[in-house]
Amino acid sequence: MAELRDAVYVDGVRLPIGRAGDKGYYAATRADDMVVRTIRALLDRNPQLDPTAIDDNVWAATTQQGDQGLTLGRTTAILAGLPKSVPGYAIDRMCAGSVTSITNAANAIRVGAQNVVIAGGVEHMGHHPIAEGADPNPRFLAEKLVDTSALVMGVTAENLHDELPEISRQRADSYAVQSQERVAKAHAEGVFDSHVVRMGVWSEAGWLVVTEDEHPRPGTTLEALAGLPTPFRPGGRVTAGNAAGRNDGAGCVLLADRQAAAELGLPAHMRLIDYVFVGVEPETMGYGPIPATQRLLAKTGLSIGDLDVIEMNEAFAVQCVAFLDHFGLPTNSPKVNPYGGAIAMGHPLAMSGARLTQQLAHYLQTHDEARYGLVTLCVGLGMGASVLWERI
Numbered sequence: 001m002a003e004l005r006d007a008v009y010v011d012g013v014r015l016p017i018g019r020a021g022d023k024g025y026y027a028a029t030r031a032d033d034m035v036v037r038t039i040r041a042l043l044d045r046n047p048q049l050d051p052t053a054i055d056d057n058v059w060a061a062t063t064q065q066g067d068q069g070l071t072l073g074r075t076t077a078i079l080a081g082l083p084k085s086v087p088g089y090a091i092d093r094m095c096a097g098s099v100t101s102i103t104n105a106a107n108a109i110r111v112g113a114q115n116v117v118i119a120g121g122v123e124h125m126g127h128h129p130i131a132e133g134a135d136p137n138p139r140f141l142a143e144k145l146v147d148t149s150a151l152v153m154g155v156t157a158e159n160l161h162d163e164l165p166e167i168s169r170q171r172a173d174s175y176a177v178q179s180q181e182r183v184a185k186a187h188a189e190g191v192f193d194s195h196v197v198r199m200g201v202w203s204e205a206g207w208l209v210v211t212e213d214e215h216p217r218p219g220t221t222l223e224a225l226a227g228l229p230t231p232f233r234p235g236g237r238v239t240a241g242n243a244a245g246r247n248d249g250a251g252c253v254l255l256a257d258r259q260a261a262a263e264l265g266l267p268a269h270m271r272l273i274d275y276v277f278v279g280v281e282p283e284t285m286g287y288g289p290i291p292a293t294q295r296l297l298a299k300t301g302l303s304i305g306d307l308d309v310i311e312m313n314e315a316f317a318v319q320c321v322a323f324l325d326h327f328g329l330p331t332n333s334p335k336v337n338p339y340g341g342a343i344a345m346g347h348p349l350a351m352s353g354a355r356l357t358q359q360l361a362h363y364l365q366t367h368d369e370a371r372y373g374l375v376t377l378c379v380g381l382g383m384g385a386s387v388l389w390e391r392i
């Protein structure tokens with residue numbers, strides 16, 4: 001097999017994450033306009049990049065209709081004012097949407113088909129609630145291909161608690177408090193300033209510029225979390241406080257062939273080494289990151305101890321604690337989600353992989369001693385995604 005080229009991470013931006021719903025930041029903003037804002041910001045931050053050098057514009061969204069429909073990669077390339085010569089396409093792997101945009105884009109670069117690609121994800125969960133408009137095949141339930149619980153992500157998290165009784169609600173809540181604390185600290189330290197770009201939005205009060213994530217609840221306490229109801233099961237363990245929320249957001253990264261980046265004067269911060277997507281039981285989709293990471297480590301000959309930082313999507317606290325327990329890491333491991341995660345920040349499904357990758361890049365850029373970083377997510381209907389990057 002011919003040697004693969006290096007696909008490198010050049011830059012990445014995302015919008016402040018909003019809460020889905022009538023009162024959220026982006027209630028009156030179109031999803032495709034959110035995408036356009038991030039593409040323009042990427043170009044503004046990299047003025048040396050001639051837009052005609054962009055070979056593709058790859059965008060993920062879980063719901064691909066309405067303002068997220070009509071082949072988002074192409075519509076937003078035109079709306080963003082990219083030259084008409086820049087093509088684009090749309091892609092879906094639910095929560096791993098933008099991670100799949102990124103691995104697809106990286107592969108096109110690695111095999112030499114393309115040199116410079118924008119890859120991202122958007123989800124306006126206010127405009128597109130999970131599964132709205134979907135028409136699952138009745139065979140799923142009639143033939144018991146999956147249990148009904150597989151179709152509601154919060155119930156799959158309750159199932160995971162059932163299988164792992166050592167992960168109590170108290171442990172899940174402690175993890176959630178830690179996520180809030182880490183996000184507050186990272187925010188105070190300006191970590192998110194490296195990749196979060198502001199956006200003007202229309203609101204009931206007129207135009208306003210949103211600059212920071214809307215979802216975090218700094219000061220969250222264990223006592224407050226202990227009093228929250230369990231919406232997915234009476235007497236359950238999953239609450240609004242230890243689950244990711246429903247959110248609106250868009251984010252993308254700029255990837256390039258390493259040599260092309262040098263020729264174009266673009267920085268190269270990290271290179272994609274390899275990745276794994278796996279399927280797991282849909283009823284306990286939160287296991288996904290465990291086998292995905294196991295297989296990726298086996299493929300690359302690394303051990304969990306070789307990873308200097310792990311950016312894990314926090315769909316639910318139980319799924320994160322399961323991962324930490326499995327790999328023998330303490331719940332407060334400083335190398336896993338050092339800047340907190342989606343429980344505090346929010347999880348606009350297909351967008352989250354871009355956010356995780358940007359935070360990984362930030363960590364590797366600011367920690368000279370670090371070499372390997374992992375992005376990992378669980379995915380609806382039972383999947384896991386893990387991507388390994390190496391600092392340049």
Ligand SMILES: CC(C)(COP(=O)(O)OP(=O)(O)OC[C@H]1O[C@@H](n2cnc3c(N)ncnc32)[C@H](O)[C@@H]1OP(=O)(O)O)[C@@H](O)C(=O)NCCC(=O)NCCS
Nearest residue numbers: 153154217220224228231239240241243244245246315380
């Ligand atoms: C869990 C879920 C149902 C909660 O939705 P919600 O009820 O609209 O959430 P809210 O933000 O209104 O929070 C509910 C309550 O908890 C409280 N709360 C939430 N987080 C809190 C925190 N950190 N500290 C204290 N209280 C908190 C809110 O104040 C609210 O209280 P109120 O009812 O008195 O106003 C929803 O966020 C959800 O479905 N999450 C999972 C999304 C998902 O499946 N994603 C895909 C993953 S694969």
